[in-house]
Amino acid sequence: MENKEKKLGYMAAWKLNLRAWGIWQKLCPQVFASTLLASVVTAVTPYVTIFLSARIIDELSGERRPDQLLRWVVLTLACTAACALLQGVLTRWANYARDCAGQLGDQLYMDKMMALDYADVDRQAVFDLYSQIRQNESWAGWGIRNTISYFESFVTAVVQILGGAGLSVSLFLSPVSAGSGLPFLNHPLCAAAMICLLLLAAVVSPMLSNRGDQYWVSYAEEARLGNRLFSFYGFLSQDKSRAADIRIYQQQENICGPYLAQENGFSPSSSIARCARGPMGLLNALSQCVTVVLTGLVYVFVCLKAWAGAFGVGSVTQYVGAITQLFRGLSALLETMGNIRANGTFLETNFEYLDIPNRMYQGSLTTEKRADRKYEVEFRDVSFRYPDTDQWALRHVSIRFRVGSRLAVVGRNGSGKTTFIKLLCRLYDPTEGEILLNGIDIRKYRYDDYMRIFSVVFQDFRLLALPLGENVAGAAEYDRARAEKCLKDAGFGGRLSSMPQGLDTWLYKDLTEDGVDISGGEAQKIAIARALYKDAPFLILDEPTAALDPVAEAEIYAKLNDIVEDRTAVYISHRLSSCKFCDEIAVFEDGRIVQQGSHEALLAEEGGAYATLWHAQAQYYNE
Numbered sequence: 001m002e003n004k005e006k007k008l009g010y011m012a013a014w015k016l017n018l019r020a021w022g023i024w025q026k027l028c029p030q031v032f033a034s035t036l037l038a039s040v041v042t043a044v045t046p047y048v049t050i051f052l053s054a055r056i057i058d059e060l061s062g063e064r065r066p067d068q069l070l071r072w073v074v075l076t077l078a079c080t081a082a083c084a085l086l087q088g089v090l091t092r093w094a095n096y097a098r099d100c101a102g103q104l105g106d107q108l109y110m111d112k113m114m115a116l117d118y119a120d121v122d123r124q125a126v127f128d129l130y131s132q133i134r135q136n137e138s139w140a141g142w143g144i145r146n147t148i149s150y151f152e153s154f155v156t157a158v159v160q161i162l163g164g165a166g167l168s169v170s171l172f173l174s175p176v177s178a179g180s181g182l183p184f185l186n187h188p189l190c191a192a193a194m195i196c197l198l199l200l201a202a203v204v205s206p207m208l209s210n211r212g213d214q215y216w217v218s219y220a221e222e223a224r225l226g227n228r229l230f231s232f233y234g235f236l237s238q239d240k241s242r243a244a245d246i247r248i249y250q251q252q253e254n255i256c257g258p259y260l261a262q263e264n265g266f267s268p269s270s271s272i273a274r275c276a277r278g279p280m281g282l283l284n285a286l287s288q289c290v291t292v293v294l295t296g297l298v299y300v301f302v303c304l305k306a307w308a309g310a311f312g313v314g315s316v317t318q319y320v321g322a323i324t325q326l327f328r329g330l331s332a333l334l335e336t337m338g339n340i341r342a343n344g345t346f347l348e349t350n351f352e353y354l355d356i357p358n359r360m361y362q363g364s365l366t367t368e369k370r371a372d373r374k375y376e377v378e379f380r381d382v383s384f385r386y387p388d389t390d391q392w393a394l395r396h397v398s399i400r401f402r403v404g405s406r407l408a409v410v411g412r413n414g415s416g417k418t419t420f421i422k423l424l425c426r427l428y429d430p431t432e433g434e435i436l437l438n439g440i441d442i443r444k445y446r447y448d449d450y451m452r453i454f455s456v457v458f459q460d461f462r463l464l465a466l467p468l469g470e471n472v473a474g475a476a477e478y479d480r481a482r483a484e485k486c487l488k489d490a491g492f493g494g495r496l497s498s499m500p501q502g503l504d505t506w507l508y509k510d511l512t513e514d515g516v517d518i519s520g521g522e523a524q525k526i527a528i529a530r531a532l533y534k535d536a537p538f539l540i541l542d543e544p545t546a547a548l549d550p551v552a553e554a555e556i557y558a559k560l561n562d563i564v565e566d567r568t569a570v571y572i573s574h575r576l577s578s579c580k581f582c583d584e585i586a587v588f589e590d591g592r593i594v595q596q597g598s599h600e601a602l603l604a605e606e607g608g609a610y611a612t613l614w615h616a617q618a619q620y621y622n623e
Helices: 010-027 030-061 066-115 124-140 144-173 188-218 220-233 240-248 251-262 271-277 279-307 313-354 417-424 447-451 468-473 480-489 493-498 520-534 550-564 599-604 609-618
Strands: 377-384 394-400 406-411 432-437 454-457 538-542 568-572 584-589 592-597
Touching: 010 030, 010 066, 010 144, 010 313, 030 066, 030 144, 030 313, 066 124, 066 144, 066 313, 124 220, 124 313, 144 188, 144 313, 188 271, 188 279, 188 313, 240 251, 271 279, 279 313, 377 417, 394 417, 394 432, 394 592, 406 417, 406 609, 417 538, 417 568, 454 520, 468 480, 468 520, 480 493, 480 520, 520 538, 584 599, 584 609, 592 599, 592 609, 599 609
Parallel strands: 406 568, 406 584, 454 538, 538 568
Antiparallel strands: 377 394, 377 432, 584 592
């Protein structure tokens, strides 16, 4: 199989892995303490059983003293029970800590997403990078999540090696009797040869296993695509919002079925399944064969020394068990090292995302708190183009908002209206020119402080599956009277009175069966109420009535002038009839302001962009 993922060296992979461990230690310190203790007890328990069982067998094959047998049996039962109890408690603690760490791991990405500059959040490349991380975790746990398992495997392997070495060292030091006929077993070269065979097998077995696991790494890109397609098309029929389309157009059979049939990444005929039946399966089988052969060699060597009188029958059990555990520890250690190296490729993706820098200057000035809301904003020769493109979204835009004015922004789709709003709210910084607030470049203001002066209803706003009042206030604790007033001002009063629990009524049924589903128009009214509740000096409405019928729209605009009060309001709208009450209208075309003035003035400019749009819409309506 073609290797589509580059390989990292062990040192580079270990540095990434150590960094991941550092993140887990910071997020959830108990995960390492619990895993360390649980791994040590898990690794030591077999050696306790091996050692004590050997003493019982020695006594049975020797003097058979009842008091000694009783002592060893009681000690074995007590130690075994204690180890089992301790192992159960520690394993439960470790599992709990892992579950906590898993949730905190999700929070790690959410915190990073919230900390990113909006310009990066809005980039397709960043979205794709985040999607790769999630897809890698979904199909095989690759990335930061796997590093906890590697810590467990590493600790267990090290303790197995130390315990096995401690219990088996006397095997090579115990001499056979002179008359045994096997004097060569006492020669240092014999012990050295046996140790070399053990080390060789310990290296070869995990090497073969790791080579087989490399096919999973090579398959990562194809698996990500398959996982993405399956997670979308495989569950499309469960999406209630798509139910009507799926049935009308038979999408599940005509679209979803063929795509899933083409992408057979999880079927027996997939490339990874063929590899499992071919080279990957062969490599893993050979790895197991090496283990079996080594076990046989250990039995032969130990039994020969016991037959030659080097030690008793009980020691045979001890040495066979100890060396087997020692070999497993060595193999597990080397296999873990290989897994860490393979996982390094995916950790690079994790850290590429987590290391995205924040380039936007956060500012230091505090915005002036004015009781009279006398804020003035000026765009001064502003031009802007989105990251990763050479096309200008805005070009040489200059405009000043009059204090307390009502500004309408109109134009065709793609003319730059929403981009204009994003720059005003400083979700982006201008590529050229500057935006001034009360004569000061907005980049000099503290970013979080500047954001507080805006209430915005974006065209693609979202509500949460939370109680209605919390959606309006954006908080669990809020002023109920104020939230209710904002809903009524936004035209939601009638619907509010019919809700079973008023402001405490849950929206949607995602989290409770008692939730209430709302229409698009109702959701838009709630979004407007949310903007009003914030009570910011600037109110920005991006297509605020797009989901409302003409009557509801007329009601909203009839109230908006009173609702806005002394705020500076900016409206983006495709329905030019909603712009008539505004003090000024800015007409955008190809990223430029081509006209600016009142409704009457712009309509008087025959052949102008505004008049053309107005007459195109007016033919469908009667005043």
